[in-house]
Amino acid sequence: MPTLTKLFSMEEAAEHNTKDDCWVVIDGKVYDVTSYLDDHPGGDDVLLTATGKDAKEEFEDAGHSQDARDEMEKYFVGELDPSAATIPEPKQEKKDMDTIQKIKDLPLQYWAAPIAVVGISIVVGFLYLRKK
Missing domain, CATH: 1.20.5 (Single alpha-helices involved in coiled-coils or other helix-helix interfaces)
Known part of the structure; x- marks a missing residue:
């Protein structure tokens, strides 16, 4: 039986923008990186500034390795709802x-x-x- 992916609006994902509750959106996928903040090589502030928008461009510009992309999947919680309103300006x-x-x-x-x-x-x- 296929697993259903939870859908979030960008507004919902953007509400999780603190060190105690941090979600980032990359290429339409939502990740809860709260437990990874202290381990992120670029520091927690990089992830915290990526909240509230789709941070695909910043993620790609940082030159993440395939290992980083694989690691990211551990934190996947859902996807952006394509029927939701457009992404608000940060x-x-x-x-x-x-x-x-x-x-x-x-x-x-x-x-x-x-x-x-x-x-x-x-x-x-x-x-x-x-x-x-």
């Missing part, structure tokens, strides 16, 4: 984008003084070196 990235937008929106007057100081420093440096 909150941290939204904060980063807000910060970038705020910097872009700063008026030119706030940039003028630092740019002037750098420009004057370069000119003074050239003049000093020219006298030698």
Whole structure:
């Protein structure tokens, strides 16, 4: 008799985002890595930052070996429900984008003084070196 795979929404998986209860999603598969946090070679913070999104890209970029992929299967708890809503944007990235937008929106007057100081420093440096 085939085993039924439990389906989770990304919101459900994202709720497990602490050191005491950590799930990661990689390529649509959900893993409970809570017991592996202390043993992960990259440290627990790498896994904790991978919660709340499908971390396939980060997993692939890290260059995990086949042994790591095999080890991962021990922690498999289910899959993302394909009928669930789309994957939400992680909150941290939204904060980063807000910060970038705020910097872009700063008026030119706030940039003028630092740019002037750098420009004057370069000119003074050239003049000093020219006298030698």
